[in-house]
Amino acid sequence: MNPLTLSQWQFAVTTVYHFFFVPLTLGLSVLTAIMETFYVVKGEEVYKKMAKFWGKLFLINFAMGVVTGIVQEFQFGMNWSEYSRFVGDIFGAPLAVEALLAFFLESTFLGVWIFGWDRLSKNMHLLAIWLVAIGSNVSAFWILAANSFMQSPVGYMLEGGRLVMKDFFALITNPYVWGQFPHTVLAGFTTAAFFVIGISVYHLMRDSHEEVFERSLKIAVIFGALSVLGVIAVGDYQAKRMVQVQPMKMAAAEGLWESQNPAGLSMFAIFDEDAQEDLVQIRIPNMLSVLAYNSLTGEVKGIRNLQEAYELMYGPGKYVPNVFVIYWAFRVMVGMGFLMLAIVAVLLYFMIRKQALPRWKWLVLIFPIVISFPYLANTAGWIMTEMGRQPWVVFGLMKTQDAVSPSITAEMVLSSLIIFTLVYGILMVADIYLLVKYAKAGPQNNDSEVLPA
Secondary structure, three states, X not given: OOHHHHHHHHHHHXXXXXXXXXXXXXXXXXXXXHHHHHHHHHOOHHHHHHHHHHXXXXXXXXXXXXXXXXXXXXXXXXXXXXXXXXXXXXXXXXHHHHHHHHHHHHXXXXXXXXXXXXXXXXXXXXXXXXXXXXHHHHHHHHHHHHHHHHHOOOOEEEEOOEEEEOOHHHHHOOOOHHHHHHHHHHHHHHHHHHHHHHHHHHHHHOOOOHHHHHHHHHHHHHHHHHXXXXXXXXXXXXXXXXXXHOHHHHHHHOOOOOOEOOOOEEEEEEEEOOOOEEEEEEEEOOHHHHHHHOOOOOOEOOHHHHHHHHHHHHOOOOOOOOHHHHHHHHHHHHHHHHHHHHHHHHHHHHHHOOOOOOOOOXXXXXXXXXXXXXXXXXXXXXXXXXXXXXXXXXOOOEEHHHOOOOOOOHHHHHHHHHHHHHHHHHHHHHHHHHHHHHHHHOOOOOOOOOOOO
16 A cells, blocks of 8 residues: 555546546537437427437536546646656646637537527527537547557657657647547447437337437437447557557557467467466467458567567566456457447347337346446446556656655545545436436426426
8 A cells, every 4th residue: 555556546446437427428419419400400399309308418427527527637736746747748738728628618518508498599509519519529639639648659858857848739640649539539429329229228118208219219329330330440540559659558458478470369368467378378360460460470579578678678677567457458348349339230230121129128127238338348448548558657758656746645645545436436326316317207398498407
């Protein structure tokens, strides 16, 4: 129990919790905007009812995301002051742009959208929700630009023992962010699609508000199918990029102890991490080389070889992350992705054949659970991304152990960790209660306001 470990736990707990809300915000803002667009173009009241219903759930989620996100930035100065001092000149710039431009854009026009029903023209009101959706997703870009610098530093110079900005354009055109940003946004779209699918199927199985939820389901299935395919395609690009800039993360994700050429893709493994040897290993020959290089041949570096290379490059130390966590987080993320693809494929089959979903009672129980699949994938992906970079906080430039604030004590961090965990637990219960309450209630015929009562 030391300040470093406790600070890592605190940041992980608060970030994973915050990231429950971010993807749904990214996707549900766009879906709500699409539904209102149908209302403006077609003039059918059912689309207005849809936009208000899903917009209400979006508001609950958005409010919780804002509350939990504020804590994140305070931790940089309180728990990670050495990191802030070392990289603040670079890291602070995209965070400032995110707050001053993107966040203010989405929050301002969200207020316009909430109180503008029947006060603004249809087109102006529609513009407000599209600006909310754009602001939400642009906000994600600036956060990910900062995170991508930690993963693959560009556009900097070392001056006076700290990093300073040399090329802002290089920061925002970092090849790493152009894999991470679309992957995150499309994951958010997938999260929103399955959120809408799960709730829509629940109501359809109970013959509740059928016109609203049949149309919501169709929009969400198409939106979700495109999003899942996009996530998988961008994930392929990210894997190739990872081999180039963070080969140790890829080696850990595959449990690859020795370099291989050609390299096999691990399907299942049981290994002794301390001894760095496999007890059980099932690999598909050549497929990791295909994933890394689009070729049946190509060397993928192993953990032992990379450890030796990093010791020569950076000095003595352990440069291997937690292989067990990275290996299984990768499989949860990928497994959930293909499972979701299968689900939307089945739903598309029924849509194309213009068949109603079978009225199986167990679907009422199963589909609300399906809502959790993208959350599992998102969390596993974040854990792999951040833990796979260890021991670096800024890859190749600063280790995590050197980033923690020197003035904090284990007791200080432990107390705040306990408080945050308890408060966030209470907030999670409140959030789930509100979402379940209003999701079950369905759209209200006399719903003149979007704000929850």
